Amino acid sequence: MKQKTLFYCTECGNEMPKWAxxxxxxxxxxxxxxxxxxxxxxxxxxxxxxxxxxxxxxCPVTELTSDEEIRFPTGMGELDRxxxxxxxxxxxxxxxxxxxxxxxxxxxxxxxxxxxxxxxLYVSGEESEHQLKxxxxxxxxxxxxxxxxxxxxxxxxxxxxxxxxxxVVIVDSIQTLYNPALESxxxxxSQVKECTMALMQLAKGQGITVxxxxxxxxxxxxxxxxxxxxxxDCVLYFEGDRHTSYRILRAAKNRFGATNEIGVxxxxxxxxxxxxxxxxxLLSGRPDDAPGTCVACVMxxxxxxxxxxxALVVTTASGGxxxxxxxxxxxxxxxxxxxxxxxxxxxxxxxxxxxxxIIGGLWLDEPAxxxxxxxxxxxxxxxxxxxxxxxxxxxxxxxxxxxxxxQLPLRIREAQRLGFRRCVIPAxxxxxxxxxxxxxxxxxxxxxxxxxxxxxxxx
Ligand code: TYD
Ligand code: MG
Numbered sequence: 001m002k003q004k005t006l007f008y009c010t011e012c013g014n015e016m017p018k019w020a021x022x023x024x025x026x027x028x029x030x031x032x033x034x035x036x037x038x039x040x041x042x043x044x045x046x047x048x049x050x051x052x053x054x055x056x057x058x059c060p061v062t063e064l065t066s067d068e069e070i071r072f073p074t075g076m077g078e079l080d081r082x083x084x085x086x087x088x089x090x091x092x093x094x095x096x097x098x099x100x101x102x103x104x105x106x107x108x109x110x111x112x113x114x115x116x117x118x119x120x121l122y123v124s125g126e127e128s129e130h131q132l133k134x135x136x137x138x139x140x141x142x143x144x145x146x147x148x149x150x151x152x153x154x155x156x157x158x159x160x161x162x163x164x165x166x167x168v169v170i171v172d173s174i175q176t177l178y179n180p181a182l183e184s185x186x187x188x189x190s191q192v193k194e195c196t197m198a199l200m201q202l203a204k205g206q207g208i209t210v211x212x213x214x215x216x217x218x219x220x221x222x223x224x225x226x227x228x229x230x231x232x233d234c235v236l237y238f239e240g241d242r243h244t245s246y247r248i249l250r251a252a253k254n255r256f257g258a259t260n261e262i263g264v265x266x267x268x269x270x271x272x273x274x275x276x277x278x279x280x281x282l283l284s285g286r287p288d289d290a291p292g293t294c295v296a297c298v299m300x301x302x303x304x305x306x307x308x309x310x311a312l313v314v315t316t317a318s319g320g321x322x323x324x325x326x327x328x329x330x331x332x333x334x335x336x337x338x339x340x341x342x343x344x345x346x347x348x349x350x351x352x353x354x355x356x357x358i359i360g361g362l363w364l365d366e367p368a369x370x371x372x373x374x375x376x377x378x379x380x381x382x383x384x385x386x387x388x389x390x391x392x393x394x395x396x397x398x399x400x401x402x403x404x405x406x407q408l409p410l411r412i413r414e415a416q417r418l419g420f421r422r423c424v425i426p427a428x429x430x431x432x433x434x435x436x437x438x439x440x441x442x443x444x445x446x447x448x449x450x451x452x453x454x455x456x457x458x459x
Contacts, residue, residue: 006037008189013227026226035190036183069256075113078265078274079106081301082236082249084257090207091256092200094174096214096225097238102247102267103213106238107170108132108139109271115143118167121160125152125176125186139271152186154179154195161202171199173213175223189223196228203233229253240267241361246281247272248361261301279306279418282360288388292380294454295391295420296372297411298364304407304414306391308359309369311376313352322350328358329373330365337374337396344400345374345447347381367395368405371424374447375454384455390422391415392454400447402426412436424454 007016009032014025022029071086080086087093097103104126114120124132132148147164151157154177161169171177177195178186185191196212203210212232214225229235233255240247249263264275275281278300286308287293293310309329316322326334334356341347356373358364364373371394379386386392393411395403404426405411412423412431416439425431427443442453 004037005034007032007034008223010189010223011226013189013193013223033188035188071256072117073113074110076106076110076263076272076274077276078263079110079249081261082251082263083234084251084254084261087209087211088233088256089209090203091233092196092203092210092212093234093236094196094212094214094225094228094232095236095238096216096252098216100242101238101240102265102272103215103238104135104172105139105267105271106249106265107172107211107213108136108141111136111146111170112139112141112143114168115141115145119145119147119164120168120170121164121166122146122148122170122172123151123157123160123177124148124172125150126172152176152178154198158198158202161208166208168209168211169199169202170211171213173215174225174228175215187223189227192223192227193231196231200231239361244360246275246360258301260299261303262305278303279414282307282362283418286359286388289385291383291385292376294372294376294379294386295415296364296369297391297393297415298366298369299407299411304411305362306415306418306420307362307364307369309364309372309376310357310359311373311380312355313349313377313381316351316353323353324355326356328361328363329356329369333367333370334373336398337370338377340396340398340400340447341374341377341381345378345451347378349377349381352381366405367403368393368411370394370396371402371447371450375424375450378447378451379455382451382455384458386454387422387456389420390424390454391420392424392450394424394426394444394450396447402428402444402446402450404428409435412439412441415439424450 007019009023011028011031012026014023019032023031070089073080073086095103111120128150129148149160174192174195175187178191179194182190182194199210202208216224235253236249236251238247238249245267247265251259264278265272266275283306292312293308295306296309297304297306338349338354342349371392374396375392395405397403415423422440424442424444427445433441444450444453
C-alpha cells in the first residue's frame, strides 16, 4: 500500500494536502515539506495514556487552592528578568535561536546555580558526554548534582528521568529527540510535536521544570520552535548578530509574566556574561560627527534602553524606483515617517532611496523611537550631523506633530546617566527642567522644529 503523505509548513505547522511555494497560513516562503501522515493516536506511544477509571469529574473553582507559583532563580539575572522573576517550577520553557547563537552555553551555565539546590538532568542529542564535560569545564560548571546523558530516544530519555528523578530537565535539542513509534524522522513536525507533548506532561504531571532548546533554521528542513509556541508555557528567543558578541534574549510568550523584558548577554571565552548596562553596549562604537545617526530611548519592559538609529538617504538612480529597507524598525512605520518628512518637513525624500538600521540587533517597535528615526533620516538627507550628546524622544503623528510618550522622565534620566546633555522632547508635556540638572531639554511641537533643534547648522 502506498504510504499517505501530507504537506506541512515548518514555520507554523500548518497542514495541507498539496505543496505550495508559500504557506497560506503564515505567509512564509519555501517552508512546505512533504512528510508521512501519522496515524492519529499511534499505538505504543506513552505520551497519551487513557484516563483511568472512565470520566474524570471537574472540580469547583472554590475548592482549588490558589498558591502562588513556586519560582526559583537561575543564577542569571538577565534570564530571570525575561522569565518574569525566575523559572516557575513545573513549567516548560522553550529556548529558540539560530544554530551557534549560544543556547547550549546558556543552558549549561545556569546549571551552576540550579545544582546548588536541585538535581539537573542535561539530555543532549547534539553532543557526547565527553563533549559536554569539556564544555562544562570551560564554563566552570562542576557539580555532582548535574547529570548529563547523550540520548535521542524519547522513551529512553523518559526512562532515565524515572530513574534519576531530577528536579530540572534540559533537552538539547527538540529536533534531535524522536519517538521510534512514529514513522517520521527526528526533526519532523510530528516528532517535535509528539516529544514536546510528552515533555509537557512530564512538567505538569511531576512538577519537573523543563527547558527545551529548539533550533530556528531558515532552510525549513526541520520544524522550528514556532510550531511549538502554542503548546508550551514560555517561549524565549535568543538572537544576535553573528558578527558581534552581543546576544539578546526576549520572550515571545510567557504564561507566568510579561513578554516585554529583554536580557542582554555578551559571548566571551568562558561563556555568556550578563550585560547589565545595555545602553552602553548599544552605543559603543558610535561614529562621531557623521550625518545619519540619532540616539533613541525606548522602554524594554521596565528598563529604559538607549539605541542608535542609523539612516542613509541617497538620490535614486535616474529611472529607478526608490528603494526602501528597514532593519530593526517596522517597515510600514518607516514608510509613514518618510511620507511625513516629505509632506510636513518639506524634504524631497520620495526621490531617494532610504535605508534605516537599528544597531545591535535591537527591534524598536515603540512609537517613542519615531523622532530619532525622523531626525536620523533628515540628518542623512541634509548631510548635517546630530551632536553626539543629543537624544531624541517622541512619537510622530501624521500631521508631523510630536506626541508625548510614557515614562518620559525615566528615559531622560537614563540618557543623562550615560552622559547625554541635550534631549529633544515633545512640547506638550509640562516637565520641570530643574529636575534634570544640566540636561538641556529642547521642547518642540513638530518635526520641523525638531530637525532645526537637533541638527548642527551647516558650517
Ligand atoms: P552554542 O552554545 O554551542 O550555540 P547553540 O547551542 O545555540 O548552537 O555556542 C556556540 C558558539 O559560542 C561557538 O561559536 C563558540 C562560542 N562560545 C564562546 O565563544 N565561548 C564559550 O565559552 C562557549 C562555550 C562557546
Ligand atoms: Mg547547541
